[in-house]
Amino acid sequence: MDRNYSRDLLEAIQKADRAGANAVVDAWAMGRSFHRVIPELLAPTLETFGKLWAQGTGGVSLATGYVASKVAEDVLSRLLLESASRETPALPAKGPVLVGNVEDDFHPLGRKMVAAFLRAAGWEVHDLGVDIGPAQFVDMAEETGARVIGASAMMFTTAKNVAKLRDEIDRRGLRGRLQLAVGGAVFKLRPELVEAFGGDGTAASAAEAPALFERLWQQALTFEPAPGGMRP
């Protein structure tokens, strides 16, 4: 009987078993081309995991989310290594997009997890780090051509700085063309703050960030189509 690798990978992640998860990936890769690991194994598994996380079911905790992001990083590292040796692109390029913690926010974990899940979904991610001011975010978006900014804030006090980023986007006339995804503990606890501080959307968990960025990217394109059929 065929092994259900996706179920096994999900179980390993739910047990916070990073080594076990990598062993499932190794077993899956036996006799298969590794460049198919993301669309065929990792992405669908993370999607299921994201749903469990959002529902707060299946024994999912912040720590298992962290393990899932580490497994995604492990797979990506290996994929990049294999692609380099074959001189073929590792992933279809989506983006670019930006992520960063807003001004005065020094809680990087959620942002790093979002970056890992986005990269595993094929996005070109520019991770700006912590304590990023509004001008720095928007300068970087203009420089890279990013259409989505992912702004992270953990607490109510720093989440208020998302509103400053909203103002900066609008002040430069980029509303719509540059979408603002917001996330962090405070937005999960108080979803009404997403709209109040000017966010264009949020996700219930880091694992659901790729779907949110996809939606926001498409939304941005309705304001200004990509030149020359830019991805995605």
Add this chain to the structure above:
Amino acid sequence: MNSLERVLAALQGQPSDRPPFLLNLSLYGSRLTGAPVKAHFADPAVFAEGQMAVRETFGPDLLLSPFLVSALGEAFGSRAGGPLEQAPNIRAFAADSASAALRLPLPDVDGHPRLLYLRETIRILARKYEGEVPVIGLLVSPPDLPPLIIGLEAWLDALLFRPEEARALLDRCTDFFVQLGTAMLQDGATALALTANLANRFMVPAEVVTGLSRPALERAFSQIPGPIIVHHGGCPLVPHLADFRGLPQVVGFLVDAGEDLAAARAILGPGPLLLGNLDGPGLADLSPEQVRGLCERALDAGSPDPQFILATSGADVPLETPPDCLQAITEAICLAGGGLR
């Protein structure tokens, strides 16, 4: 009845003249005194004045030491900072891994200036309100200390992938916690209130809770010579209350806004206090009428329970909260007791 008698009555499940209440107004004291926030969180006398103003203005039945967990990280060597109008937060950690943190010296609870700041506020408030108002010393439990020393990511790495290092750091944090908690109680704190987020299944898997965090809590709490209140710390607490049941010295649980108090009581049985569940950070966005309505509903939900204390959940009440909104809580409480007392 005075506030201490009211709280003791709740602890014993006895009736009182009105429901006791607690407001997390650690930061808000600076608004009432007009002191700069920086001085508020640096000078014990300034902070204590803020709590006295809180007591005079709104009359809560419990007062608090500074809600300043960054000070605990600073004691280990982390750096804190932040905007002028907010309590400082950790900006750079003392070490980058559990193994590196094990090489840090244990902070001197009788000598480190940030710890002395916390302790002196308790001494001032305890002297002022002895026998009248309980003063609560705010801390974090041993599993929640490493995120202030090495950051959450490095701590999760240790808890999940290097349990022996995690256990060793937990042991060191337990020693520090016991020294500081004991000192706070000797300084006059009536009880300690603390978070235990990294012992909550919302944050870490069951194996970590049962194998590392809960044993650390048991060892730490059994050495504390006074009562302890466990705060939800931003995590849902009620679904995981069974993990905290029976811990030594724990006399109460402060649950998150919106959590089901009756469900909490069903899990705990009689004995511990239940505190909650007004959304403190959300008060800034409400009108006094809305706050009054929320209080009435919270009191309705809690009043069948003789061991209930109305309290703001979550973090500090924001500075921009209109005083009228907090006054509405006091009025609702007095009304529930049949008039002003």
